[in-house]
Amino acid sequence: MTPKALSVYKEQKDQENKSRLALADMSAWMNGVYVLRAIGCAMDKNATYPNSNVFFNDEPELTEEEKEEIIKENTQIAASNFAAWAEVANKSKK
Incomplete structure (x- = not known):
């Protein structure tokens, strides 16, 4: 295969890596929200920890x-x- 032909595969792999990194970033952010809520519950008696999933509803x-x-x-x-x-x-x- 020529380098030009391989560039198609490289671009696809780069796109997959970007998608994977975006998913990891979103997951880390969502985890941070849960940690923030948990810390808030420990610090304030009026705060409540969510009973169900905050981000995804049962659709x-x-x-x-x-x-x-x-x-x-x-x-x-x-x-x-x-x-x-x-x-x-x-x-x-x-």
């Missing part, structure tokens, strides 16, 4: 139509990503 499950729509959208995204990859791969062979 109703998706209907079959909503699931199908999401699958359709994801399939279209995957197809366009593959088309872009194939275009780069085909150009590098010329």
Whole structure:
């Protein structure tokens, strides 16, 4: 493989790393909120620790139509990503 062809994989890996770091950052922030609430409970008798999840509510499950729509959208995204990859791969062979 040529370096140009490998750059597609590098860009994908960079994007995955950015997503992973963003998730870790959000997780750390959410953990900090819980710690802050716990410390607040220890310091103030009027403060209460949450009884349930603060950030994610129990949302109703998706209907079959909503699931199908999401699958359709994801399939279209995957197809366009593959088309872009194939275009780069085909150009590098010329």
